Amino acid sequence: MSLERPVAPDPYDILPPVPSFSVTSTDVTDGQRLDELYTHTSAGGKNLSPQLAWSGFPAATRGFVVTCFDPDAPTGSGFWHWVVVNLPVSVTELPRGVDPLPEGAFTIRTDFGENGYGGAAPPPGDRPHRYVFAVHALDVDRLEVGEDATPAYVGFNLAFHTLARATIRPVYQNRS
Numbered sequence: 001m002s003l004e005r006p007v008a009p010d011p012y013d014i015l016p017p018v019p020s021f022s023v024t025s026t027d028v029t030d031g032q033r034l035d036e037l038y039t040h041t042s043a044g045g046k047n048l049s050p051q052l053a054w055s056g057f058p059a060a061t062r063g064f065v066v067t068c069f070d071p072d073a074p075t076g077s078g079f080w081h082w083v084v085v086n087l088p089v090s091v092t093e094l095p096r097g098v099d100p101l102p103e104g105a106f107t108i109r110t111d112f113g114e115n116g117y118g119g120a121a122p123p124p125g126d127r128p129h130r131y132v133f134a135v136h137a138l139d140v141d142r143l144e145v146g147e148d149a150t151p152a153y154v155g156f157n158l159a160f161h162t163l164a165r166a167t168i169r170p171v172y173q174n175r176s
Contacts, residue, residue: 008071008078011132012165021056023135023166027096034131034172037096040112040121043174049082049117050133053093057137058163063089065136065143065158067151072129073111073122080151081131082117083108086142104142108149115147120172128173137164 027050028034039045052066064087073079084094087105101107112118122129138161145154 005074010130010169011069011071011078012134012167015159018162019058019164021054021058021135021137021164021166023052023054023133023168025050025052025133025168027051028131028133028168028170030168030170032170033128034120034170038119038170039172040119043119043121044176045119045121047117047119048097049094049119051094051096052133052135052168054135054166055092057135057166060139061089061137061163062141063087063138063143064091065138065154066094067132067134067136067154068117069132069134069151070120070122070129071132072127074126075111079111081110081112081119082133083110083151083154085145085149085154089141106147108145108147108151108154110151120174122172122174124174124176126174128171130169130171133168133170135166136162137166139163 066084068082110118
């Protein structure tokens with residue numbers, strides 16, 4: 001009997017498919033290790049959100065939501081690190097450590113129990129974790145959720161309003 005945990009599915013592989021567009025970053029690279037700037041203070045990092053920019057989304061896009069999710073967390077339900085709700089369609093980039101957010105946008109509580117960005121902090125010695133940064137192009141100006149919404153509730157609403165999605169997946173392993 002193996003004690004090795006199976007690899008969790010990528011969250012967007014198990015949802016209905018949607019078209020994709022492009023997301024880039026000067027701070028993180030798909031498949032590459034996150035710098036400590038973007039890891040949580042509990043893992044010795046600076047807890048800054050990375051710069052993200054996106055383009056090529058559908059012309060019908062009316063707003064955006066940005067999320068970061070770790071499907072590899074040993075929880076049975078993954079771990080939400082960042083949920084930025086109701087970004088206006090005119091916003092196509094978030095700078096490193098974004099603060100304040102554009103008018104009308106807000107963050108909801110992460111699985112750290114705090115609003116805002118919560119960087120990577122996998123258990124020491126665990127295998128590398130994937131951090132799925134996703135930009136969701138919406139068919140509405142705003143999701144009808146409040147700042148007290150859970151990430152799962154936002155995800156449920158995204159299922160009905162996502163026109164297209166862009167993702168970038170850096171990794172991180174806490175070697176301490």
